[in-house]
Amino acid sequence: MAFNTTQDKQLLAISILITIMTVIIFIYMFTKAPESLKTSKNGVPFFTPDAIHPESGEIISIEKLVKHFKGN
DSSP: OOOOSHHHHHHHHHHHHHHHHHHHHHHHHHHSOOGGGTBOTTSOBTTOOOEEOTTTOOEEOHHHHHHHHHTO
16 A cells, blocks of 8 residues: 555544554543542442342342442
8 A cells, every 4th residue: 555645644644643642542541540430439340240139030230239238
């Protein structure tokens, strides 16, 4: 793939710049995110998998369990 025109070179430069900025922003978001963006108000991490009720086999969210035991 040859970049013969100035427009092609400019488009390539802008595309590379946007890609680099995107990677930097994602790295920053996941390393410097405040605790309020990582957990709910009850302290449950957002990406916690659901639990299975041992008696009924029903799938229950951890957030629902925390609210039940905290009395909210």
